[in-house]
Amino acid sequence: MHANLSLQQAPPFSVPARFLVSAPVFGLLAALVLLWHGPDIISSRWNPPMLAVTHLLTLGFLAMSMLGAMLQLMPVLMGMVIPRPVLFSSIIHTPLVLGSLSLAAAWLLQYRWLFLVAMLLLGFTFAVFVMVAAERLLRSVSRHITRTMMLLALLALLLTAGLGIYLAAGYVGETFAVARQLTDLHLSWGLLGWVFMLVMAVAYQVIPMFQITDDYPKWHQRWLGWLLFVLLLALSLTWFYPLAGLQALLGVLLAACLLVFALNTLWLLHRRRRTLPDTTMKFWQLAMASLIALVFIRGIAMLAGIELPALLTGVLMIAGFAMTAVNGMMYKIIPFLIWLHLSARNKDLRDAGRREQQVKVPHMRKIIPENAGLWQFRIHFAALVLLALATCWPAWFFYPAVLLFALAQGFLLYNLLNAVRFYGAKRTALQAVL
Amino acid sequence: MTAEVLLDVSDLEPPEPLVQTLEAAEQLTPGQYLRMLHRRDPCMLFGNLDERGFSYQQREGTSTAVEVFIWRQGDAEAESRVRQVLSDGRP
Numbered sequence: 001m002h003a004n005l006s007l008q009q010a011p012p013f014s015v016p017a018r019f020l021v022s023a024p025v026f027g028l029l030a031a032l033v034l035l036w037h038g039p040d041i042i043s044s045r046w047n048p049p050m051l052a053v054t055h056l057l058t059l060g061f062l063a064m065s066m067l068g069a070m071l072q073l074m075p076v077l078m079g080m081v082i083p084r085p086v087l088f089s090s091i092i093h094t095p096l097v098l099g100s101l102s103l104a105a106a107w108l109l110q111y112r113w114l115f116l117v118a119m120l121l122l123g124f125t126f127a128v129f130v131m132v133a134a135e136r137l138l139r140s141v142s143r144h145i146t147r148t149m150m151l152l153a154l155l156a157l158l159l160t161a162g163l164g165i166y167l168a169a170g171y172v173g174e175t176f177a178v179a180r181q182l183t184d185l186h187l188s189w190g191l192l193g194w195v196f197m198l199v200m201a202v203a204y205q206v207i208p209m210f211q212i213t214d215d216y217p218k219w220h221q222r223w224l225g226w227l228l229f230v231l232l233l234a235l236s237l238t239w240f241y242p243l244a245g246l247q248a249l250l251g252v253l254l255a256a257c258l259l260v261f262a263l264n265t266l267w268l269l270h271r272r273r274r275t276l277p278d279t280t281m282k283f284w285q286l287a288m289a290s291l292i293a294l295v296f297i298r299g300i301a302m303l304a305g306i307e308l309p310a311l312l313t314g315v316l317m318i319a320g321f322a323m324t325a326v327n328g329m330m331y332k333i334i335p336f337l338i339w340l341h342l343s344a345r346n347k348d349l350r351d352a353g354r355r356e357q358q359v360k361v362p363h364m365r366k367i368i369p370e371n372a373g374l375w376q377f378r379i380h381f382a383a384l385v386l387l388a389l390a391t392c393w394p395a396w397f398f399y400p401a402v403l404l405f406a407l408a409q410g411f412l413l414y415n416l417l418n419a420v421r422f423y424g425a426k427r428t429a430l431q432a433v434l
Numbered sequence: 435m436t437a438e439v440l441l442d443v444s445d446l447e448p449p450e451p452l453v454q455t456l457e458a459a460e461q462l463t464p465g466q467y468l469r470m471l472h473r474r475d476p477c478m479l480f481g482n483l484d485e486r487g488f489s490y491q492q493r494e495g496t497s498t499a500v501e502v503f504i505w506r507q508g509d510a511e512a513e514s515r516v517r518q519v520l521s522d523g524r525p
């Protein structure tokens with residue numbers, strides 16, 4: 001089956017771009033909240049400002065960029081058409097921005113009614129997105145495993161949001177306490193079922209395509225996503241029938257899924273066909289290294305009976321794995337889109353017999369200069385190491401870590417905005433002649 | 435002048451495989467066909483070939499995963515050469 005796209009199927013540039021550009025703004029906001037509250041903020045998982053930071057990242061950065069990427073990749077990789085893409089993306093983007101902001105503000109300011117606003121906005125966003133995207137995916141002719149895994153990821157997103165909204169209800173009124181025992185379920189479905197599943201689904205396609213590697217092995221593609229999903233279902237059941245032994249076993253198997261994916265990805269990248277330096281590849285490698293570090297650190301802590309700092313796993317999973325992978329992908333998606341849209345315009349001009357009026361479309365690698373991406377990578381990498389250290393020794397590492405993290409997010413925003421501005425200028429030039 | 439134009443795009447990063455294949459196709463002279471070698475099913479190529487008036491045939495490759503034969507619609511000579519290669523067995 002060919003992902004047989006003609007340029008007309010791709011949504012307008014503004015559709016994915018608004019999501020991708022919003023993401024680092026939320027990264028910056030998260031850094032500001034951390035700076036504002038100082039090192040004490042990471043003393044506990046249940047610190048309300050910390051929950052605000054977590055969701056500025058998981059909703060404002062991750063869900064934001066991942067929904068945007070899906071709006072772009074579903075048409076390009078699977079040939080599906082999203083009706084009224086500009087309208088649809090506004091209907092999703094605006095409440096996602098406002099909902100993420102209100103959830104964070106609710107924790108920061110302790111306004112109960114803001115939780116209610118956030119629940120409504122986010123519930124609306126995810127319900128509508130999942131309904132439309134799932135319907136399109138179910139109708140798509142693509143039989144690639146990416147389609148199945150995107151569907152599983154969407155289901156996980158729906159569960160995550162449902163559990164999140166139920167948890168948030170605990171903050172709204174006095175009448176019923178926050179259902180803490182569900183928090184772990186919420187975050188497992190969120191980080192593994194939604195984030196990790198979607199990254200895998202996308203990696204199966206974009207790593208061989210952009211990094212010029214072999215395909216992931218057939219068995220890996222066919223089984224890993226399903227295994228992950230079944231394990232999460234089983235984990236959910238242990239909440240009703242808590243069997244400590246089974247829970248531990250499921251934990252080990254989930255860790256094995258992470259490890260298999262990470263090692264396989266590193267292996268493919270190691271054996272890639274062309275060895276030009278590539279920034280996106282460095283992001284993929286760092287993301288996989290974070291997953292491996294996470295599994296090993298947790299494994300060792302479990303065997304040795306050591307209590308880990310509460311936020312170490314979160315830093316490695318959210319900033320180390322997920323944000324790193326997404327950041328790297330952005331450096332391919334945005335230039336590719338710009339190239340695609342400019343080429344399509346040029347083609348219109350040529351078909352109209354006005355070849356001489358075409359604009360010069362630069363090489364994809366020139367749209368975001370390799371060096372700008374590379375330095376942003378280095379800062380992000382350094383920030384990540386310091387953040388991990390800060391969860392252990394906050395007094396020493398907290399401020400340098402957060403400042404570097406802010407710098408990395410600011411740099412990412414700058415790189416993306418530069419690319420968008422470049423596209424804007426070229427498009428204006430083209431519109432002038434059309 | 436040879437009838438077959440060989441183009442191996444299997445080590446190129448998108449969008450180069452697409453760009454180079456379309457460029458090479460545009461330069462075909464009557465009787466010539468393009469044999470494009472790629473590591474995967476090409477993305478966006480067939481729609482663009484349709485629009486530009488080319489015919490194509492994909493098969494599993496020998497040295498690379500995929501081979502695509504491309505010729506101008508209506509170029510009977512090129513088409514019969516492609517058919518011959520396809521029916522001859524390898525290579």
Ligand code: HEM
Pocket residue numbers: 045046051054055058059062063103118119122123160161162163164165167168169178179180183186187190191194195314
């Ligand atoms: C509708 C959207 C969401 C709402 C309303 C929501 C709400 C909540 C609430 C109320 C808590 C705190 C529970 C407690 O105090 O025990 C929480 C925790 C958490 N949520 Fe969400 N959430 C949402 C989406 C997400 C998503 C999409 C992710 C991840 C991808 C996520 C990741 C987390 C994590 C990691 C925690 C635990 C934080 C910690 O233990 O430090 N949430 N969420």
